[in-house]
Amino acid sequence: MKLYSYWRSSASWRVRIALGYKGIPYEYRAVNLVREGGEQYAPTYVAEVNPLSQVPVLELEGSPPRRIAQSLAIIEYLEERYPEPPLLPSDPWLRARARQLAEIANAGIQPFQNTPTLGYVRNVLRGDEKAWLRHFLDRGLRALERTARETAGTFLVGGHPTVADVCLIPQLWSARRFEVPLDPFATLVRVEAACNALPAFAAAHPDRQPDAPKGS
Amino acid sequence: MKLYSYWRSSASWRVRIALGYKGIPYEYRAVNLVREGGEQYAPTYVAEVNPLSQVPVLELEGSPPRRIAQSLAIIEYLEERYPEPPLLPSDPWLRARARQLAEIANAGIQPFQNTPTLGYVRNVLRGDEKAWLRHFLDRGLRALERTARETAGTFLVGGHPTVADVCLIPQLWSARRFEVPLDPFATLVRVEAACNALPAFAAAHPDRQPDAPKGS
Numbered sequence: 001m002k003l004y005s006y007w008r009s010s011a012s013w014r015v016r017i018a019l020g021y022k023g024i025p026y027e028y029r030a031v032n033l034v035r036e037g038g039e040q041y042a043p044t045y046v047a048e049v050n051p052l053s054q055v056p057v058l059e060l061e062g063s064p065p066r067r068i069a070q071s072l073a074i075i076e077y078l079e080e081r082y083p084e085p086p087l088l089p090s091d092p093w094l095r096a097r098a099r100q101l102a103e104i105a106n107a108g109i110q111p112f113q114n115t116p117t118l119g120y121v122r123n124v125l126r127g128d129e130k131a132w133l134r135h136f137l138d139r140g141l142r143a144l145e146r147t148a149r150e151t152a153g154t155f156l157v158g159g160h161p162t163v164a165d166v167c168l169i170p171q172l173w174s175a176r177r178f179e180v181p182l183d184p185f186a187t188l189v190r191v192e193a194a195c196n197a198l199p200a201f202a203a204a205h206p207d208r209q210p211d212a213p214k215g216s
Numbered sequence: 217m218k219l220y221s222y223w224r225s226s227a228s229w230r231v232r233i234a235l236g237y238k239g240i241p242y243e244y245r246a247v248n249l250v251r252e253g254g255e256q257y258a259p260t261y262v263a264e265v266n267p268l269s270q271v272p273v274l275e276l277e278g279s280p281p282r283r284i285a286q287s288l289a290i291i292e293y294l295e296e297r298y299p300e301p302p303l304l305p306s307d308p309w310l311r312a313r314a315r316q317l318a319e320i321a322n323a324g325i326q327p328f329q330n331t332p333t334l335g336y337v338r339n340v341l342r343g344d345e346k347a348w349l350r351h352f353l354d355r356g357l358r359a360l361e362r363t364a365r366e367t368a369g370t371f372l373v374g375g376h377p378t379v380a381d382v383c384l385i386p387q388l389w390s391a392r393r394f395e396v397p398l399d400p401f402a403t404l405v406r407v408e409a410a411c412n413a414l415p416a417f418a419a420a421h422p423d424r425q426p427d428a429p430k431g432s
Contacts, residue, residue, distance in 0.1 A: 051362045052320075066309050069363075070323070073315035080308060092296060093282050099289035104268075106319070107286070111327040120351065125343040135336065146267045147285075 002027045004049055004057040007209035009033065010110055010170030011071040012056040016209075017166045018075045020200035022082045030211035031055050033115060072106050075163055087163045098157045101147055101164035105171050109140030113174060133178045141175060144168065145185045152187050154194050165195050173206070218243045220265055220273040223425035225249065226326055226386030227287040228272040232425075233382045234291045236416035238298045246427035247271050249331060288322050291379055303379045314373045317363055317380035321387050325356030329390060346394060353387070353396045360384065361401045368403050370410050381411050389422070 003019065003026050005012035019026050032039045033055065039045060040053040050057045050069055058074045060066045068074050079087055088095045111117060113133055121127045144156075148164070151157045156164040172192050175182060182189055195201045206212055219235065219242050221228035235242050248255045249271065255261060256269040266273045266285055274290045276282045284290050295303055304311045327333060329349055337343045360372075364380070367373045372380040388408050391398060398405055411417045422428055 052359045060309065068309070068312040068316060070316040070319035072323075073312050073319055076315055077308060077312040080311070092293065093276070093284070095296070096284040096289050096293040099292055100284060100286040103286035103289055103322070107288075107323040107327050111323050112333075116355070117328075120348075121341070124351075125337070125341045125348075127341040127343070132336075132341075135340075139332070143268045 002059040004029045004031050004055050006033045006055050007206045007212040009055050013170040014071045014166050015056045015074050016204035097151050098162035098164045102167045104143050105167035112136035137175050137180045148187050218275040220245045220247050220271050222249045222271050223422040223428040229386040230287045230382050231272045231290050232420035313367050314378035314380045318383045320359050321383035328352035349394045353391050364403050
C-alpha cells in the first residue's frame with residue numbers, strides 16, 4: 001500500500017506510527033504542503049488522490065486503487081485488517097476511552113492548527129495566529145491530561161500503546177514547536193517518553209521521513 | 217444507561233440517533249449549555265460527570281458508573297456492544313469510508329461551530345462569528361458532498377444508514393440555521409430526506425427532546 005504523507009503533518013504522523021507499530025510495509029509518497037502553494041492542490045493530486053487536498057491518504061492495492069482519508073478512519077481500517085499488535089485495548093470500556101482520548105486530539109486540537117484554519121485566522125480575521133495555536137493546544141492538552149489520569153499506566157490507557165498514544169505524540173511536538181509550557185502535563189510527558197522508546201514511534205518522527213529538509 | 221445531552225448539541229444529537237436506531241433504552245439527562253452560564257460548568261457536573269464540561273456523555277450502569285465522552289467514541293462503543301442493526305457496513309473499505317465521512321463532520325466542521333470556538337472568534341479576535349460559521353460549514357459540506365458521491369446509494373454509503381448519515385443530519389440542520397445555501401449539496405440533501413423518513417432519526421431531532429423550549 002501507499003501512504004501520501006507530509007513529514008510535518010500531525011495526521012500523517014499518526015498513520016506512520018500505526019503502520020510501523022503493526023509492521024505493515026508501505027510506499028512513502030511525499031506531498032509537500034508548502035512548496036509552490038502546496039502540491040496537495042496540484043490538478044493530478046486533486047483528480048487522482050484526494051479531491052479535498054489533504055494528507056494523509058492510504059491507497060490500497062487493486063485496480064482501480066481504493067483510497068481512505070482521515071487519519072482515525074485509516075487507523076481503524078488498519079486495526080481491523082491487521083489486528084496484531086492491537087492499537088485498541090480488549091476491554092470494551094477501555095477501548096472507548098482510548099478512542100475518546102484520540103478524538104480529543106483529532107477533533108479537539110488538530111482542526112485548530114491546520115493550514116486552512118490558520119490562514120483564515122491570519123488573513124481574514126487579522127488575528128494573532130500564534131496566540132490562537134497556543135490557546136487551543138493548551139486547552140486540548142489539559143483535556144487530554146485530565147482524561148488520561150483515569151486510565152493511564154505506562155501508556156495513556158493501561159500498559160500497551162493505543163490509538164490514544166498515537167495521537168498524543170504529534171500534539172506534544174506541536175506544543176513544543178509553538179512554545180506551550182508543558183509543566184501541567186506530567187502524565188502526557190511521561191507517556192511520551194515511553195512511546196518514544198519504541199522503535200515504531202521513533203521511526204515515524206518527522207525528522208526521519210524522506211521528505212524532511214536536510215539537517216532538520 | 218444515561219445520556220447527558222443538550223437538545224441543540226449536534227454531537228448529542230448523533231448519539232441520540234445511534235441509541236434510537238439500535239433500539240437501546242436510555243435515560244435522558246438534560247444539561248443546559250446556555251442557562252446561567254452553562255450547567256456543564258456546574259461544580260457537580262464537572263466533578264461527577266465530565267471534567268471537560270461537554271456533552272454528550274454516556275453513563276454506563278455499574279458501581280462506580282463508567283462514562284464515555286466524544287460522540288464517535290460513544291457510537292463505536294454502541295456498535296461493538298449492540299451490533300444489530302449495524303451503523304457500519306460489513307465491507308472493510310466501505311466501513312473505512314463511512315468513518316471517513318463521519319470524521320469530515322466531526323473533525324472538519326463541528327469543532328468550528330462549538331461554543332468555546334465561537335467565543336474566541338467573537339471575544340478575542342473580534343471576528344464575524346456568522347461569517348466564520350458559514351465559511352467552515354460550507355467548506356465541510358463541500359468535502360462531504362464530494363466524498364459521498366463515490367459511495368452513496370439511498371444513504372451516504374450504500375443502502376443502509378451508517379455513522380456517516382448519523383453525523384450528516386445535525387450538520388445540515390446547522391447549515392440551515394446559519395443560512396448556508398444548500399444548492400451545491402444535492403447528494404447530502406437527498407440522503408437527509410431518506411434519513412428523516414426513519415423513526416429513529418426523526419425521534420432524535422432537537423425539537424423532540426424533553427429540554428427543547430416549548431413551541432420550538
